[in-house]
Amino acid sequence: MPPESPPVAAPAPDASAPSPPHQPGLLELFLAFAKMSLAGFGGVLVWARRSIVEQHRWMTAEEFNETFALCHFLPGPNIVNLSVVFGSRFRGVAGGLAAFAGLVGPPMVIATVLAALYARYGDIDVLRRTLAGVACAAVGLLFAVVLKMMMPLLKRRDVTGLVILAAVFVAIGLIRWPLQIVLLVAIPLSLAVTILTRRMVKA
DSSP: OOOOOOOOOOOOOOTTSOOOOOOOOHHHHHHHHHHHHHHOTTOSHHHHHIIIIIISOSSOHHHHHHHHHHHHTSSSOHHHHHHHHHHHHHHHHHHHHHHHHHHHHHHHHHHHHHHHHHHHHTTOHHHHHHHHHHHHHHHHHHHHHHHHHHHHHHHTTOHHHHHHHHHHHIIIIISOOOHHHHHHHHHHHHHHHHHHHHHHHHO
16 A cells, blocks of 8 residues: 655745735725825825825835826826826725815815915915915925836836936926927827837837
């Protein structure tokens, strides 16, 4: 009678495999975007990326860049589009509405109160200087998030993406060409270059 073979050990789970992202609930989406909007003096993009990518890790940096790029081509404010697209991705229409309500609701209340105060006390010189200082800080935060969003391109050494980025910046920021015309040229060009590059890699 042949000897019994030793039991085969079950393969250990791959610890390096990425775990699926946490699925936020409706209340969590509302509170997360409410915090972003209340912290986002001068713009919510900085805080949205920090919360979604770095704090909650609901998206990778590449996924955030792709989603935000999509929101640029939809009508309406980019960050509002981002809240609806992001919420809908996890919880459907209800998630999009929850994220949108969190983003827009609290600032709307605060802005209404501040508008009434500014209409009454807006001529005070100290207040004007304070607002100027807040504007400078907002510009600095915007530069910081732009550099962070560029990091995936730099890490991948994506020369094509950086060239298109620089060309769009020069066309819109320096030459002052119309945004719509630049996008109509840049979008098909970037898609064509990306498809061609992937085919060359596969070949």
